[in-house]
Amino acid sequence: MPALQNTLDKLQKGQKGFIQGFLNNPSLDTPLEQRFLEFGFIEGACCEVLHEGFPHRDPIAVKIGATITVALRRSEAAAILVKLLP
Numbered sequence: 001m002p003a004l005q006n007t008l009d010k011l012q013k014g015q016k017g018f019i020q021g022f023l024n025n026p027s028l029d030t031p032l033e034q035r036f037l038e039f040g041f042i043e044g045a046c047c048e049v050l051h052e053g054f055p056h057r058d059p060i061a062v063k064i065g066a067t068i069t070v071a072l073r074r075s076e077a078a079a080i081l082v083k084l085l086p
Contacts, residue, residue, distance in 0.1 A: 006084055008047065008062065008077035016048040017082035019064075032076065040064040041080055 011017065019041050022033055041047075041064060050069065051061035058074045 006082055008049075008072070008080040008082050009060075009074040011049045011060075011082065011084070013049050013052050016046065016085045018085070019043055019045045019047055020081040020083050023079045023081060032079070036080065039070045040068045047082060 006017070007023065008017075021043055022036065045064050048063045049060055050063050053059050059071045060074060060077060061069055061071050062077070063069050
């Protein structure tokens with residue numbers, strides 16, 4: 001069964017995937033995309049949702065690779081494409 005492609009904001013706590021790139025979204029400005037890259041959101045990097053805020057599941061804490069943990073708003077995470085791990 002092939003892995004599904006999704007956006008990072010759709011992942012639940014504990015789900016893992018691989019970064020596939022960014023959505024071509026006019027509301028995603030270049031500085032935000034550059035910031036994602038600086039944080040380690042590079043194509044092929046493994047990511048996992050570690051924590052969700054309360055009560056609206058916002059923001060989320062995302063582990064990238066083995067060492068980097070970043071907090072993102074779900075609206076920002078919606079611009080990051082991921083391939084879910086089975």
